[in-house]
Amino acid sequence: MFQAPRGTSDHLPEEQKYWRYIESKAMEVAARFGFGRIDTPAFEDSNLFIRSVGEGTDIVEKEMYTFEDRGGDSVTLRPEGTAPVCRAYLEHGMHNLPQPVRMYYFCPVFRYERPQAGRFRQHHQFGVEVLGDADPSVDAEVIEVAWDLMTSLGLKEINLLINSVGDPECRPAYVAKLREYYSGHRSVLCADCTERLERNPLRLLDCKVETCRALGNDAPRSADNLCEPCSEHWSKLLSYLDSMQLPYQVDHRMVRGLDYYTRTVFEVQPVNGGGQSTICGGGRYDGLITELGGRETPGIGFATGLERLTLNLKSGEVPVPDEPSPRxxxxxxxxxxxxxxxxxxxxxxxxxxxxxxxxxxxxxxxxxxxxxxxxxxxxxxxxxxxxxxxxxxxxxxxxxxxxxxxxxxxxxxxxxxxxxxx
RNA sequence: GCGAGCGUAGCCAAGUGGUCUAAGGCGCCUGUCUGUGGCACAGGAGAUCACGGGUUCGAAUCCCGUCGCUCGCCCCA
Missing domain, CATH: 3.40.50.800 (Anticodon-binding domain)
Structure with missing residues (x-):
């Protein structure tokens, strides 16, 4: 007997009410905020993701479905949604449209990972991107979209976490500072963190080992080590979020796994989440478009996983309307x-x-x-x-x-x- | 990629070497009710006990491998 490939699953008719529910709420929210839908191909030139997501990242290093097609070109099944949207922005000259350009998408994404609860090799995302406006009010707006969606879905017991990871001006100095701090405590670091100290010091902050966590409490904080422009962006964002009364928490430990993030990063997590609990993650990526060969164009967006949202709707016993039966x-x-x-x-x-x-x-x-x-x-x-x-x-x-x-x-x-x- | 647990009908499951030609429940079909549902009762269909190999007189049960699922790490939605 054949079975669905590892880490993939069928979405049977009886499950569909959750999908319809999420899709209809998401489209409703997107429409309310003036976002237009975009659909991009399921696969792209491999270099698009290598350039955007980052060569050193796990996604690029070991999780992409990359293969040579019959014409000899290297193509990759989309491992995330932002880069294709940016590619489309450039390809179709969207900088000629009124800025910023607001777009949303639903799409399957593919990563070769070890499957677990809430983690699959093919999963589905809803995401939004705003391209062409660097103002922190846009950050606030995008975070509001995320929060609006979560609450209109009826999800409770969720946290909104935000942080700023700076930009190429100030991040290197911060990373150096972090490395210096942890180097002074090298003897108590776990094995993974000793490794991380060399490769990616930012990752030391969200280690789950108790002794490393304790060190993280007193570690230098990214938001305290921003350059002047990033710092101004950050404080304006916080004041906007305050006036919008969004229930955010600043989480100095939150770093994200894609290289392209600058300044604002944010996540939505269930209060009692386990390992793969993040249901929504995003951030600003002001350098991404230039990395892909475009003129300097700021951007910010987020994505949510429909499978994880569904898990949370079920565990939270959120009432979801049934699919209509024939009359x-x-x-x-x-x-x-x-x-x-x-x-x-x-x-x-x-x-x-x-x-x-x-x-x-x-x-x-x-x-x-x-x-x-x-x-x-x-x-x-x-x-x-x-x-x-x-x-x-x-x-x-x-x-x-x-x-x-x-x-x-x-x-x-x-x-x-x-x-x-x- | 690393560590651990698990895998019995569509679903939930009992059974841990012979009494298993595998219990029970849900669901499905049929009948009681010859043209009328939800309840009840009765009956029926549905399982090469994940797959492959081995040990044994004998394996769902023990061993090995493969596949898959789950949990933790890693990473992420």
Missing amino acids: YLVANVGDNARLAALDLSVRLRRAGVGAILSSGTRGLRGQMRQANALNIPYALILGDDEIEKGEVVVRDMHSSIQESKPLDEFIEEAAKSHGNSS
Whole structure:
């Protein structure tokens, strides 16, 4: 038997209500904030991601689905959503549009990782990007989009964490300072952190080993070591967030794994989250567009994982509306009735009304059971008697009240009311 | 990539070497109710016990490998 590849999963019809729910809320929020949808290819030139995400990152080093196509070009299944959007911005000359350009996307993303709860090799993201405006009010707006989405989804017990990681002006000095601080405590660092000290000192801050955590408390803080412009950006952002009354917490330990982030970074995490709990992450990337060969263009965005959101909706017992069932099930008894039932269901559908033909190989009893199991509000019954009189029995499955109606009259009424039916 | 646990019908599961031609529950189908659902009762279908190999007179049960899932690390949505 075949099974879905490791780390991938099927989203069965019974799961779809969560996806529809998230998609509809996200599109609603995006529309409210003036974002336009963009869809980009599932794969891109490999160099796009190597350049943007960063050569030293785990994503590029060991997680990309990279292969040579039949023409000999190296292509990569999209491991994140921001770089393709930036590529599209450049390719289509969007700097000629009114700035900033606000876009959102839904897309699958692919990373070759070890699967775990909340971590997959193919997962799906909703993300937004704002390109062409460096003002901290844009940061505040994007953070508001993220928070607005989380709260409109009905998620509770979540934290909004923000930090500033500076820019190429001030970050090197900060990293050096950090390295110096930790070097003084080399003897108590865990093995991983000793390694990190050389490769990526920022990562020392979010180590989970107790002794390293303790050191992190007194470590130099990024937000205290910003250059003048970054510092001004940071303090303005904080004042905007305050006036917007967003319940943020500054987290000096938060660093993010993609090289392109500058200044503002933020995440949304469940209060009682485990290892892979971040449900939303993003930040500013003012250097990314130039890295991809464009003129200097600031940008900021975030992405959320639909699978993780779904997990949180379920564990938080957030009520999610059911997918609508068809309004009618057409039951039938006897061979003549089967044809008449087929005809009736066709006429209803062509009139825009949801109807399914029940399996006539079952008895009426079985067909009623089916209507009940499928949560269909009305059963229509056709038998020899009804056909002879040109009528149909309409049974309200909720109240169990049923009545005979002339067939044509019924179809006309059904067609008329389908717009405002439940 | 590292460490650990797990894998019995669509789902949840009992069973830890012979009594397993594998219990029970949910769901599905049928009947009681010959043209009427939700309840109840009865019956039925559905499992090469993840896959492959080994040990043994005998394996769902022990051993090895593979695949997959889960948890922690790493990383991230």
